[in-house]
Amino acid sequence: MRQVVQAASGGAVRVVEVPVPTVGPTEVLVSTTASIVSAGTERAVTALARSSLLAKARARPDLVRKVAVKARADGLSTAVRTVRDRLGTDVPLGYSACGRVVEVGAAVDGIRPGDLVATGGAGGANHAEFQSVPGLLCARVPDGVDACAAAFATIGSIALHGLRLAEVGPGSKVVVVGLGLVGQLAARLALASGCDVAGIDLAELPLDAARAAGVRAFAESGEATTEAVRAWSRGRGADAVLVCAAGRSAEPVMRATALARDRAHLVVVGDVGLDLTRAPFYDKELTLRFARSYGPGRYERGYEDWGVDYPAGQVRWTEGRNQEAVLDLLAAGRLRVDDLVTHAFPIEQAPRAYELVAERTEPYLAIRFDYPPSPAPGDDARPRPRVPRQRAAPALRRGSRVGWIGAGAFSASVLLPAFRAAGFDQFATVASAGGRSARSFADRHGFAGAVAGADAVLDDDDIDVIVIATPHATHAELAARALERGRHVWCEKPLALGFDELDRVERAAAAGGGALVVGYNRRFSPALGGAHAALSERTGPLSVVYRVAAGPVPGDHWYNDRVQGGRLLGEVCHFVDACAALTGSQVDAVAALAGRDAELLLAPDMSVTLRHVDGSLSTIAYSSAHPRGARKEQVEALAGVRHVRIDDYRELVVDGRSVWKGAQDKGHRDAAAAFLRMCRGGDTSVTAELLASSRATLAAADALGVEAVRAPTTPADPAGSADRAGRADTTNRAGTANRAGTVDHAPAAGASDSALDSAGTPT
Known part of the structure; x- marks a missing residue:
């Protein structure tokens, strides 16, 4: 299918061929009929992409700080590779469209194939022939509303949400500053609500369009315009001012203070500067509000990704219900949008539209993209997958094909270079849920093909090796399915988020016969x-202390997502395995304590104590602190007269003497090389150790819930099976352990493009 993208590194907007996206249980696949360019937002995206690296840094200092933290934690070269890969990606454009439903996720209610729906883009990508859209951002189009008008619904929701924040009603005097597309819609929606509306702009085209709709339009001329607005409002000033302008200057907001009455509401809808002066706000005791996109639910994973709606009695106007309201006004004839379209292009000519937006060679308001006819209801929009057949895993040949599931930054900057350096030499297919990031990844990194969805890789009988680098909640399912099909499997950590998942993967590995590495x-x-070699001749057990200064993360980081297992299952698993490898002895008992800052499984600070079969003890002290002078990982081990220290995998000190020092090396390349040897028929005994570490990590999560030491037993142990059955409610994929031993279930995450793109923070 064709999709409109902007390269993050700059250049012109392009129309590219990408796979048709897959949909998760909370999503809908839509064949697009029309989409609307939001010129202000999309011009900002393309302008930032085309700017210099210094300008990008100035515009996004938050990302600069993240790069600095990554450089300190993982080394400058890794940080540079990550930045380069990010700049090599394509940014999807568009967020307001309409089309016919092709496929509906199992958890979506009220929408069926064949329905005409208005769509909103939670993560962009609506300028595409097919869209994978959250179910709660699809609104059925009422009879009598055509697709071209319905395509305005999401942009209209932005204007409507701003109007709701203004708290106005019939008879209110409302001023709209900036009569671009959003401003035009805000003015018309205010009129439809019974308000008396004035609009202010500098250009004739938007002023004429506003007047034609019944708005009192004023050309901006400073004090004269202020006096005209005062006269129009009977000398009081506006009850509400909506700032729908865009630009770096704070002048539109300060201008609004002069237009408003005492104790009025000012609502900032557009992206404007905010270098404000206090006095005008204080003198009139004005209320200043900021509209967050389409309305409640925006940027909230529970709503957009998991499909959890707010009860109407609690939140009447969510972003989805705002879409419905706009469509209802269109159906009733109280809102008109067709006259706002000044330019229309077929999708293949989309770059011409962005040239117009960037260069402003002629005036415009709404720009529409038109698409080929939608498939008839019931038609299958994508090829049917082949039925997989099970086969025994072959010893890997030179030139054997690698299938890669997950096209995120970790794959590009760390994992794929390690596989190439190890000797893997034929990369066949890469998959992401939406397909777009897979296509970009394939083009940048030399894969022969790109597909949407993991099934296309799992079911390809010509693929011998499968790499799983996706979000944590998907690992066990994908690994088990790949192993059952006889593939050799590399699965990024963690292998599983519950004992039941781990048992299934072990059974699949035994049945399929392929190599498995975590x-x-x-x-x-x-x-x-x-x-380990330096301690090989010790005469007694080891005492190991593994200190981690992992650093804080934003509130929306996947560490804080219980569906993905939190920091314990998602990162501390690394250190559990490292302790087992250092001692050369598997774990037979685990104790764990978490801090009080979050629910237990998502705690940012914790300590985990391991007892090994040989009597060694390991303590993992995991902290979310990251002092500037402290490196991330320090390991110390004592046994008799021997003492070893690992300094962040940059130096090894044995008995006070440095015996190895170099660039940080956490073993990614050597791990990939070991996997290649296993695939070619080499020793696979390490797999049992990796599985044992996975089981020990799950036991640590179990110990958090009951504050007791639990033995990480194997599936073959009948007592262990009984123990797992008795504690299955304490840790599972979609739940979290807590002190009462119950489960707080979270809704299953819908598969967005990112759901197959990222293995999380590379560590």
């Missing part, structure tokens, strides 16, 4: 390998 790379690092 991405616990530290055991393969030169520092840890050297430390």
Whole structure:
């Protein structure tokens, strides 16, 4: 299918061919009929992409700080590779469209194939022949409303949400500053609500369009315009001012203070500067509000990704219900939008539209993209997958094909370079849920093909090796399915988020016969390998302290998502395995304590104590602190007169003497090389150790819930099976352990493009 994208590194907007996206249980696949360019928002996106690296840094200092933190934690070269890969990606454009439903996720209610729906883009990508859209951002189009008008619904929702924040009603005097597309819609929606509306702009085209709709339009001329607005409002000033302008200047907001009455509401809808002066706000005791996009639910994973709607009695006007309201006004004839379209282009000519937006060679308001006819209801918009057949895993040949599931930054900057360096040489297919990021990844990194969805990789009988680098909640399912089909499997950590998932993967590995490696790379690092060798002749058990200064993360980071297992299952698993590798002894008992700052499984600070079969003890002290002078990981091990210390995988010190020092090496390349040897028929005994570490990590999560030491038993142990059955409610994929031993279930995450794109923070 064709999709409109902007390269993050700059250049012209392009129309590219990408796979048709897949949909998750909370999503809808839509064949697009029409989409509307939001010129202000999309011009800002393309302008930022085309700016210099310095300008990008100035515009996004938050990302600069993240790069600096990554450089300190993982080394400058890794940070640079990550930045380069990000700049090599394509940014999808568009967020307001309409089309016919092709496929509906199992958890979506009220929408059927064949329905005409208005769509909103939670993450962009609506300028495409097919869209994968959250079910709650699809609104059925009423009879009598054509697709071209319905395509305005999401942009209209932005204007409507701003109007709701203004708290106005019939008879209110409302001023709209900035009569671009959003401003035009805000003015018309205010009129439809019974308000008396004035609009202010500098250009004739928007002023004429506003007048034609019944708005009192004023050309901006400073004090004269202010006096005209005062006269229009009977000397009081406006009850509400909606700032729908865009630009770096704070002048539109300060201008609004002169137009408003005492104690009026000012609502900032557009992206404007905010270098404000206090006095005008204080003198009139004005209320200043900021409209967050389409309305309640925006940027909230529970609503957009998981499909959890707000009860109407609690939140009447969500972003989805705002869409419905706009469509209802169109159906009733109280809102008109067709006259706002000044330009229309077929989708293949989309770059011409963005040239117009960037260069402003002629005036415009709404720009529409038109698409080929939608498939008839019931038609299958994508090829049917082949029925997979099970086969025994072959010993890997040179030139054997690698299938890659997950096209995120970790794959590009860390994992794929390690596989190439290890000797893997034929990369066949890469998959992401939406397909767009897979296509971009394939083009940048030399994959032969790109597909949407994991099934296309799993069911390809010509693929021998499958790499799983997706969000954590998908790992066990994908690994088990790949192993059952006889593939060799590399699965990024963690392998599973519950004992039942881990049992299934172990059974699949035994039945399929393929090699299985989990991405616990530290055991393969030169520092840890050297430390283990230095301690090989010890006469007693080890005492290991593994200190981690992981640093804080934003509230929306996947560490804080219980569906993905939190920091314990998602990162501390690395250190559990490293301790097992250092001691050379599997774990037979686990104790764990979490801090009080969050629910137990999502705690940012914790300590985990491991007892190994040989009597060694390991303590993992995991902290969300990251002092500037402290490196992320420090490991110390004592046994008799021996003492080893690993300094962030940059140096190994044995008995006070540095025996290895170099660039940070956490073992990614050596881990990939070990996997290649296993695929070619080499020793696979390490798999049992990796599985044992996975089980020990799950036991640590279990211990958090009951504050007791639990033995991480194997599936073959009848007592262990009984123990797992008794504690299955304590840790599972979509739940979280707590002290009462119950489960707080979270809705299953819908598969967005990012759901197959990222393996999380590379560690």
